[in-house]
Amino acid sequence: MKRPAWLPDNLVLMLCATIALATLAPVHGRGVAVLDALTQAAVALLFFMHGSKLSRRAVWEGLLHWRLHALVFAATFVLFPLLGLALRPWLEPLVGPTLYLGVLFICALPSTVQSSIAFTSLARGNVAAAMCSASTSNIVGMAITPLLMAGMARWVGASAGAGAVQLSWHTFEGIVTTLLLPFVAGQALQRWTGPWVAAHKAWVRASDQGAILLVVYGAFSAATVQGLYSHLPPATLAAVLGICALLLAVVMPLLTWLSRVLGFSREDEIAIVFCGSKKTLASGVPMAQILFAGQAVGLLVLPLMVFHQMQLMVCASVARRYAREAPQHPVAV
Template identity: 45%
Template sequence: MKALLARFHIDTYLLMLIGTVVLASVLPARGAWAPIAGGAADAGIVLLFFLHGARLSRQAVLDGARNWKLHLAVVAMTFLVFPILGLGIYAIPGIEPELAIGLLFLTLLPSTVQSSIGFTAVAQGNVAAAVCSATFSNLAGIFITPLLVALLITGKHGGVSTDMIVTIAVQLLLPFLAGHFLRPWIGGWVTRQKRLLAFVDKGSILLVVYTAFGAAVVDGLWQRVAPRDLTIVMLICCVLLTLVLVLSYIAARVMKLPREDAIVLQFCGSKKSLASGVPMASVLFATSQVGAILLPVVIFHQIQLMVCAVLAQRYRAAAERARSAAEPATAPAIL
């Protein structure tokens, strides 16, 4: 089964995400279970950001600052080009309002970490630069994404509330800073616990997705979102990813980046983080809105993984062909 999924570039975690959405649609948390599930999801978010803070190496930040040209390009793609495209999408008439907000919210998120680095490695790009760019993007996203949400979304619907600022600080920023300041004592242990980190990363996201979609289902999500709306969102996500991939390719050519750095710009600059998007959405938006707002994020996440997996393999094959062509022919054996 794993071989079959790998052949079609289908991640088992994506299937778990889809299964969680289905479970939340059929058996959402109701009544007394709803606050219990919500409290568990909040605890998962706090633990997630605490561990991310403990994993962040200060040396990686210092090393990454040296390749500032590449990192600025990735930041510009992530927090400038994407939001501009998102505003254009948000202005398209006929999209269900909460899904339109979700599409705009998607464009305000930071880049992924694991998949950006993984695809860069497969494509034989600059892995060290990918680590730094993805780390910078996620660290900046803790501050930039809520600010952009306040300016472009929340500000249009009643302004930025004090409660929202406090919630961001308590659930996201303080746990992250606490983990980072404790890194000298717990960083080594946290880094070695790969299974624990994977469980917390994936488990907390699944829990938040379940509670968010469950609350939205109870509030009538599937009565408001028609199959036509889902089809439109999928098409928009495909067009959005295509545009960003093309623009990042053009930017790399204009900047005359070496091949390895161009790959970093394309993969780190075209990704949007589900791991950051899920907890941020649960903090920044009302519970009844989160499910619909997260739909575009989940859909885009799956599309970007499948497309970039194929793209990375093509880059790898091209690099191997170029390397073979550059190598001198092997001398014939002397008989």
């Protein structure tokens, strides 16, 4: 029996359990250093696995569709940031400067990989283009996201915590050594590691989720120790939900309209809508730990976790609608 689209997925349930554990039993003292080392190793392994399982053939096939990728990249790294900045007069008073910075962080992040491809496939869209676009978005995002965050934080000024994002060699070193180098190593060793990764998908998925849970536990433990959640009223959480819903409600219909106006096929439209409207939790949470080191990371990633679950529920519903409306003949991808 399939899980209804409105129910939280297993990862979100585990995230909720992890947050509860961090609230009731946060890590203290020497345990923080041990957890940090374990988390860095887990995140490096996560990106090594991503590099090992990414198909080079699919990347080369998808790269040929440059118009599609240009629209997805514009939505991911231009439309979202402009939307976050334009809505600042209404958003920041609702949630405060720290959570607003978390909303801007959503806007600066690259697209997802696994779920973008999965929903594109379910909706019978251009899977090869989706795989290439989402994967390239993640790779490019390792450089673009820190620059975007620094620029947006500077733009909104001190009231939104402009000092929270400090670009330095240490920041890029952390991204390169923890995220980029493991990914490149996975690509380089794909001939040997790729078959093993393909044969152990359940283990790889558990490893991915474990790395995210470790980062979330560390971030929320620090937030609990610092007492950050004692001043977070229910109305603020409701506002975060509304903001995430607003972002999706603007971006998804706009991408659908642009795809049709620009003459893309139905299959390409599906890939554009799913890749251009989604934001990665797998890359976002580790990146937040590096970009916002010493800041209230637990609060800053809260909007991202809300957006993650909401995008899964909304995209599942949209994918089913596309699938119902699809032509009966097989779609070549």
